[in-house]
Amino acid sequence: MSAIIQASLTHTVFGFVRRLVGSPLNFVLTLIFAGLLAVALPPVIRWVITDAAFFPAVPESCKAISGACWSFVIAKHSQILFGIYPNDERWRPLIVCVLLIGLLVYSVRPSAWSKRLAWFWGGALISSWWLMGGGFGLTVVESDLWGGLPVTLILTVVAIGFGFPTGILLALARRSKLPVISLLATLFIEMTRALPLLSILFIASIMLPLMLPEELLPDKFFRALIALYLFASAYLSEVIRGGLQAIPKGQFEAGEAVGLSFAQLNAKIILPQAITVVIPALTNTIIVMIKNTSLVLVVGLFDLISSGKAALADPAWSSPSVETYLFITLIYFLLCFGFSRFADRMEQRAKAPAK
Amino acid sequence: MGELYPKQFWTRSRRDLAYQTLALLLLFGAVALVIVTASANLADRGIETGAEFLGDRAGFTLSETWLPYSPNDSNLWVVAVGIGNTLAIATIVAFFSTVLGLFVGIARISDNPLVLGLARGWVEIARNSPPILLLLFLYSFIGKILPTTDTAQFLPHVLVSQRGFAFPWLTLPVSAAWLAFGLTLGICATFAAGKAATRQQKRTGRRPAWAGWTAAFFAGLALIALAMTGNGIVIDLPVANGPDIEGGLIFSPEFFSLAVGLIFYTTGFVAEIIRTGLMSVPRGQWEAGYSLGLSRWQILRMVVIPQMLRVIIPPMNSQYINIVKNSTLVIAIGYADFMVVMGTMINKTSHAIEGTLIIIVTYLVINLTLSAVMNRLNRLVQVVER
Numbered sequence: 001m002s003a004i005i006q007a008s009l010t011h012t013v014f015g016f017v018r019r020l021v022g023s024p025l026n027f028v029l030t031l032i033f034a035g036l037l038a039v040a041l042p043p044v045i046r047w048v049i050t051d052a053a054f055f056p057a058v059p060e061s062c063k064a065i066s067g068a069c070w071s072f073v074i075a076k077h078s079q080i081l082f083g084i085y086p087n088d089e090r091w092r093p094l095i096v097c098v099l100l101i102g103l104l105v106y107s108v109r110p111s112a113w114s115k116r117l118a119w120f121w122g123g124a125l126i127s128s129w130w131l132m133g134g135g136f137g138l139t140v141v142e143s144d145l146w147g148g149l150p151v152t153l154i155l156t157v158v159a160i161g162f163g164f165p166t167g168i169l170l171a172l173a174r175r176s177k178l179p180v181i182s183l184l185a186t187l188f189i190e191m192t193r194a195l196p197l198l199s200i201l202f203i204a205s206i207m208l209p210l211m212l213p214e215e216l217l218p219d220k221f222f223r224a225l226i227a228l229y230l231f232a233s234a235y236l237s238e239v240i241r242g243g244l245q246a247i248p249k250g251q252f253e254a255g256e257a258v259g260l261s262f263a264q265l266n267a268k269i270i271l272p273q274a275i276t277v278v279i280p281a282l283t284n285t286i287i288v289m290i291k292n293t294s295l296v297l298v299v300g301l302f303d304l305i306s307s308g309k310a311a312l313a314d315p316a317w318s319s320p321s322v323e324t325y326l327f328i329t330l331i332y333f334l335l336c337f338g339f340s341r342f343a344d345r346m347e348q349r350a351k352a353p354a355k
Numbered sequence: 356m357g358e359l360y361p362k363q364f365w366t367r368s369r370r371d372l373a374y375q376t377l378a379l380l381l382l383f384g385a386v387a388l389v390i391v392t393a394s395a396n397l398a399d400r401g402i403e404t405g406a407e408f409l410g411d412r413a414g415f416t417l418s419e420t421w422l423p424y425s426p427n428d429s430n431l432w433v434v435a436v437g438i439g440n441t442l443a444i445a446t447i448v449a450f451f452s453t454v455l456g457l458f459v460g461i462a463r464i465s466d467n468p469l470v471l472g473l474a475r476g477w478v479e480i481a482r483n484s485p486p487i488l489l490l491l492f493l494y495s496f497i498g499k500i501l502p503t504t505d506t507a508q509f510l511p512h513v514l515v516s517q518r519g520f521a522f523p524w525l526t527l528p529v530s531a532a533w534l535a536f537g538l539t540l541g542i543c544a545t546f547a548a549g550k551a552a553t554r555q556q557k558r559t560g561r562r563p564a565w566a567g568w569t570a571a572f573f574a575g576l577a578l579i580a581l582a583m584t585g586n587g588i589v590i591d592l593p594v595a596n597g598p599d600i601e602g603g604l605i606f607s608p609e610f611f612s613l614a615v616g617l618i619f620y621t622t623g624f625v626a627e628i629i630r631t632g633l634m635s636v637p638r639g640q641w642e643a644g645y646s647l648g649l650s651r652w653q654i655l656r657m658v659v660i661p662q663m664l665r666v667i668i669p670p671m672n673s674q675y676i677n678i679v680k681n682s683t684l685v686i687a688i689g690y691a692d693f694m695v696v697m698g699t700m701i702n703k704t705s706h707a708i709e710g711t712l713i714i715i716v717t718y719l720v721i722n723l724t725l726s727a728v729m730n731r732l733n734r735l736v737q738v739v740e741r
Contacts, residue, residue: 026467029465195714196694198683210397287483292485305491332483336482340482
């Protein structure tokens with residue numbers, strides 16, 4: 001037994017080395033890139049680890065160093081993550097973050113799709129609202145004080161959660177045989193997709209005050225939410241339309257032949273198949289939406305970047321902006337990368353033959 | 356006995372008509388409501404609507420423009436300057452990320468673990484981080500490493516200071532218009548020569564030997580022409596003067612970090628598209644090419660790339676549109692792109708509705724033009740079915 005293990009280990013190691021230096025081309029490539037790494041890595045490692053300041057997390061520890069000032073990130077991590085949310089209550093946004101990330105991860109599995117999922121979403125959104133805003137036994141926290149990661153996640157989750165059903169309706173409308181309905185849906189989708197999200201956010205923030213009466217005017221948070229929701233529904237609808245196109249015509253005809261109504265046909269036969277087909281594209285769209293919420297800072301919303309900038313404004317520290325932006329990028333990276341890895345695994349499992 | 360099929364009032368066609376009428380009524384109602392409130396709101400604030408403001412003096416400064424601009428120019432010209440800046444950055448990013456993406460995409464299917472790992476790292480970082488953060492990070496990073504009080508030499512004749520990055524550049528003795536004219540003429544002549552060579556190849560079976568040298572011939576001709584006009588070609592080297600740099604081609608720190616950041620980001624996506632394209636061509640195509648006696652380069656050029664283009668052109672189309680859309684992110688580091696210019700103009704003139712219309716129309720025109728060009732290209736490479 002151990003001989004087999006040893007043999008396969010030798011094989012792996014030998015294969016690795018052979019692929020590194022086996023052919024002339026690979027030898028030259030390895031030489032070039034190993035040389036580049038040898039030049040580039042030591043300064044990076046010095047800056048990130050050996051010359052960097054970690055503890056104690058006070059401004060003085062960053063004074064005499066040439067590396068990164070991680071002390072700042074360590075000292076301010078709570079402010080960067082949760083903005084100006086009251087200090088004693090920060091366990092509440094923490095729970096909200098965990099809840100929403102868990103919900104997103106839970107929802108990409110086809111086996112989770114049932115009526116129960118809608119209840120979970122409703123419950124999670126209401127309890128997030130309660131945890132963030134307070135009342136009913138918790139201290140009330142005004143929405144002006146919300147900030148950081150929970151804002152990013154709430155915007156993502158709500159935009160996708162409401163954008164998904166709207167996207168389904170838009171996709172069905174665009175494929176409708178009724179010319180007026182399909183034209184209107186196409187116009188909306190193509191307009192939204194042609195504009196950068198930033199300009200949609202901008203237009204929402206300057207046009208809504210002009211278009212709506214004073215009493216109906218939503219605040220900054222809801223204006224951004226509306227823009228993100230419209231954006232998400234246009235993109236999701238195109239993904240879903242792709243799935244609808246993949247369904248053979250016979251499925252529609254069979255449904256009509258057994259006398260199902262339009263709603264029954266789509267809800268029971270077409271959509272479950274169509275959505276399963278486009279799960280990879282859906283997870284991509286969700287990642288794009290998570291990344292896109294970083295843009296709400298331009299309309300003055302207090303997301304992760306804004307709270308990072310606010311933390312940087314502390315005069316006691318020497319404004320270590322590079323480290324702060326790296327930290328925020330890392331948070332986004334972990335969210336998106338983890339999510340895409342999880343979705344890949346689910347896809348592989350769905351593809352594997354049933355046992 | 357009643358009728359077998361009782362006559363119903365709501366036949367399918369009547370119902371369809373009713374739905375569509377309802378949709379139109381709802382739309383008109385919403386539009387009417389918006390127009391009424393908007394005009395009431397505008398009247399309240401004493402704002403007039405109309406296009407006359409486009410002729411007024413703009414009156415604000417822009418940090419960096421590709422088209423000539425001064426605050427005394429009209430608002431209409433400011434819009435053009437903004438579009439020019441957006442297109443400039445989008446073109447640069449599209450060009451470099453396509454070239455780099457080609458290499459990174461090929462590296463993604465390399466069997467060398469080191470090359471593979473680096474390419475994979477690039478793609479994953481680009482695809483999983485928000486581009487605006489990449490820009491912010493790069494900008495603050497460049498701000499930290501640039502020398503504060505004087506100029507440093509980065510490579511021979513490449514200088515860096517707070518003003519930016521200065522590269523050696525050529526000063527040409529003729530105007531840009533003549534240069535563009537000559538370039539167009541040369542390219543057209545090269546294409547015509549190529550066509551003629553192909554015709555001869557079809558007739559005689561041999562490609563004439565001069566076919567490969569035509570481009571070099573026309574380039575040489577152009578160089579001689581340039582050298583003969585007046586001062587000839589002068590290399591313009593940047594010269595340091597304290598923290599100031601004179602001469603050469605200077606990129607500001609803002610422009611440099613947003614170009615590098617967006618190129619890095621887009622390259623990750625282009626690489627994935629190229630990889631998909633390469634993997635879509637079956638191995639058998641290569642083997643069939645070898646058995647016909649074609650060389651590696653010939654197979655790549657005549658068999659693999661034409662089939663790969665079919666797969667990659669539609670996603671590249673959306674990628675180029677994404678570049679135009681992502682170029683709005685430069686707002687984070689203060690480069691005056693189209694959106695920044697429009698925002699400033701709307702704030703100054705309060706012509707929000709007209710400004711919004713200009714924004715929507717401009718992006719629609721840019722993106723539809725891009726799509727039309729790419730769709731034409733796509734039709735050229737698709738299989739012609741009879």
